[in-house]
Structures are given as structure tokens and as C-alpha cells.
Amino acid sequence: GENVEQHPSTLSVQEGDSAVIKCTYSDSASNYFPWYKQELGKRPQLIIDIRSNVGEKKDQRIAVTLNKTAKHFSLHITETQPEDSAVYFCAASKPGGSYIPTFGRGTSLIVHP
Amino acid sequence: DARVTQTPRHKVTEMGQEVTMRCQPILGHNTVFWYRQTMMQGLELLAYFRNRAPLDDSGMPKDRFSAEMPDATLATLKIQPSEPRDSAVYFCASGVPRMGGYTFGSGTRLTVV
Numbered sequence: 001g002e003n004v005e006q007h008p009s010t011l012s013v014q015e016g017d018s019a020v021i022k023c024t025y026s027d028s029a030s031n032y033f034p035w036y037k038q039e040l041g042k043r044p045q046l047i048i049d050i051r052s053n054v055g056e057k058k059d060q061r062i063a064v065t066l067n068k069t070a071k072h073f074s075l076h077i078t079e080t081q082p083e084d085s086a087v088y089f090c091a092a093s094k095p096g097g098s099y100i101p102t103f104g105r106g107t108s109l110i111v112h113p
Numbered sequence: 114d115a116r117v118t119q120t121p122r123h124k125v126t127e128m129g130q131e132v133t134m135r136c137q138p139i140l141g142h143n144t145v146f147w148y149r150q151t152m153m154q155g156l157e158l159l160a161y162f163r164n165r166a167p168l169d170d171s172g173m174p175k176d177r178f179s180a181e182m183p184d185a186t187l188a189t190l191k192i193q194p195s196e197p198r199d200s201a202v203y204f205c206a207s208g209v210p211r212m213g214g215y216t217f218g219s220g221t222r223l224t225v226v
Contacts, residue, residue, distance in 0.1 A: 034214040043204065044156075046214035089156065099210045100146070100169070103156040 002027040006104025021107045023090035024072040030092040080111045115139040119218035131193040134221045136205030148204045195225045
């Protein structure tokens with residue numbers, strides 16, 4: 001089955017800095033890669049996703065890049081703000097089923113004011 | 114804003130008792146997942162349904178866990194008998210394959226003492 005590795009497990013940055021979270025996947029058939037943000041005590045919420053037919057996608061301060069050859073994808077957050085502090089999960093899924101997402105272990109992002 | 118509704122939000126029970134968690138998926142979503150979240154294991158897939166049919170419950174301890182979807186508006190996850198190691202947050206998520214990421218409910222925080 002699919003295996004998703006996520007790094008780092010913890011990331012501490014100063015407000016205004018950029019943050020990068022990286023994930024690798026094992027199954028070359030995976031073609032859909034969502035990112036979820038989970039604030040303390042709350043549910044995971046989809047913040048951005050990318051499909052394998054594109055290499056990069058942006059939405060305001062967040063962007064995701066995908067390298068299919070290397071089987072890795074990354075989340076980039078620019079101009080970080082304290083409200084960006086949360087746990088971020090990457091996931092990978094593939095067709096031929098129900099696009100079941102396999103999640104990474106999560107990255108705890110702390111943005112210091 | 115459509116939501117996945119889970120009940121109860123919190124449950125404290127004694128070891129050996131039966132626990133039933135309920136989920137109302139978003140109307141029109143034909144795929145429903147149950148995930149368990151712990152610090153040690155992260156997000157683990159327990160079961161999923163498509164069009165109410167169970168497609169995969171390989172992640173679920175069969176001897177004590179059961180998942181059903183009696184109708185399109187209700188999914189249930191039952192633990193009998195419960196054990197302290199079952200203490201976790203249980204999330205339900207729903208969505209439509211190929212349409213993008215899934216929507217999570219607010220979770221049921223289960224504590225078995």
C-alpha cells in the first residue's frame with residue numbers, strides 16, 4: 001500500500017518567515033495530494049490540493065509543489081502569521097478506489113510573534 | 114456551509130462498556146470514512162463506505178469494532194467491549210471521489226477508563 005513520509009515533525013519560525021513542509025510517497029499511481037490544517041482541538045480542514053497533471057499550485061500565501069519523478073511534494077507558506085500555527089498533514093491518494101487518502105504523520109508548525 | 118456532523122463530541126466510559134459513535138455525512142457525498150487519531154499513530158483509517166457499502170475495514174480491530182451505514186444520512190462506529198487503548202479522537206469524513214478533498218466532522222473524543 002501507499003506510504004507517506006512527512007518532515008519535519010515540528011517546525012518553529014518567526015512571524016513573517018517562510019515555512020516549508022515536505023512529503024514523500026511510495027506509490028507512483030498516486031495522483032491526488034491534499035494538505036490539511038488542524039488547529040488544536042479541531043478537525044482537519046483542507047487548505048490546498050494538487051493533482052499530478054500540474055507541478056505547482058498557489059492560493060494567496062500558500063503553495064504546493066509536486067515532483068512526480070522524485071515522488072515528493074511540498075507545502076510552502078510565506079509571510080507566516082501566528083494564526084498559521086497548527087498541525088499540517090499531507091496525504092496521497094489514487095484512483096481505482098475511493099481516493100482513500102493516506103496521511104503523513106503531521107507537522108506541528110509554531111509561528112512566534 | 115455544509116458540515117459533517119458527529120455525535121457525541123465527547124464520551125467517557127468505563128472499560129467493557131459499549132460505545133456507539135454517529136456521523137451524518139454531507140448530503141450528496143457518497144463516500145464516508147472513519148479515522149482514529151492518536152498522538153502515537155497519527156490518523157489511522159478504520160473503515161470506509163461508498164454508496165453505503167463497506168469497501169474496506171482492514172484497519173479496524175474486527176473483534177471489537179464494527180462500522181455500519183444503515184442509510185445515506187447515518188454512519189455508525191461501534192466498539193464493544195471498549196478498552197483503555199481505544200481512547201482517541203474518532204473522525205468521520207465524507208466526500209465524492211474525484212471531486213477533491215474530504216470534509217471532516219468535528220470528531221468524537223473517546224476516553225475509556
